[in-house]
Every structure is written in structure tokens, then in C-alpha cells.
Amino acid sequence: MKSASAPESEVLSPCGGAARRRTPNPMVPRGRTPSPRVHRRHYKFLVQAAPALARASPEEAVMALRSRLYSVFFRRTSTFALTIVLGALVFERAFDQGADAFYERLNHGKLWKHIKHKYETQEE
Structure with missing residues (x-):
């Protein structure tokens, strides 16, 4: 935002005052800005x-x-x-278990593991 009365080189902040120029950081190569990921990893940022x-x-x-x-x-x-x-492995595992549970619920009482006690005899 520029003011009509302000010189061309002066930049105004959104609050109306002159914005401070950023001084270059000697630790950062010219043309690059520090990565914001450094701050995201920091515990204080999360808090x-x-x-x-x-x-x-x-x-x-x-x-x-x-x-x-x-x-x-x-x-x-x-x-x-x-x-x-990892998403494909988790999805495959969850889909397989869900399909097995659905199949067993639909066929409860018809599968061998549900009726084998009727046909097996005790051997001594």
C-alpha cells in the first residue's frame, strides 16, 4: 500500500506506518529465505x-x-x-478384515467352523 504523499522508496505497512526493511541474515545464502520447517519442528511452536x-x-x-x-x-x-x-498396506489389511467379518456375519451358522461340533465325534 503506497501513499500519494510518501516517496516512492518508502513502503507503508497495512497499519499505516512505515514498514521496517529486513536486514539480511549472514547465515542464509543470498536469495534464499530460512525454511519455515525449522520452526514447525520446534516444541514451542506446537505449544x-x-x-x-x-x-x-x-x-x-x-x-x-x-x-x-x-x-x-x-x-x-x-x-x-x-x-x-504405507497407506496401501493399511488399506489392504483393513479391507481384508472388513470383508472377512462381513462374509462371516452373512453366513453365520452355515460355515464349517460354526457347525463342526454337530458332526465330529469325540475320540478317546
Whole structure:
């Protein structure tokens, strides 16, 4: 946001005052900014972010969740591939057990394990 009376080089902040120029960090190579992932891993970030998420609207909470999921699971190719492989294994296991439970519920009383006590004799 620029003011008509302000010089061209002065940039105003949204609050109306002059914005401070960022001084370059000597630890970061020129042209690059520090990664925000460093701060996400820090414990204090998690403690400070929890109350902010509790006060957030549902749309903001969903956006925060999507951002967190993207940064954790989908940002790098290696974690994306690992997520797909582990997701496929978990889905296969859950689908198999669910299908078996459904089949046994539909055929309760008709399967051999349910009626074998009627036909087997005790051998001594």
C-alpha cells in the first residue's frame, strides 16, 4: 500500500506506518529465505500453535490441517512415496478384515467352523 504523499522508496505497512526493511541474515545464502520447517519442528511452536487453533474458525482449522498434512506427508517425493506405500498396506489389511467379518456375519451358522461340533465325534 503506497501513499500519494510518501516517496516512492518508502513502503507503508497495512497499519499505516512505515514498514521496517529486513536486514539480511549472514547465515542464509543470498536469495534464499530460512525454511519455515525449522520452526514447525520446534516444541514451542506446537505449544503456541495449539491455543491459536482452538480459537480459529472451522475454515481456518481445515486450512491449518491441510497445510500441516502437506508439509508432513506430501512435500518431499520420498515421504509422498512412503505415504502411498504405507497407506496401501493399511488399506489392504483393513479391507481384508472388513470383508472377512462381513462374509462371516452373512453366513453365520452355515460355515464349517460354526457347525463342526454337530458332526465330529469325540475320540478317546
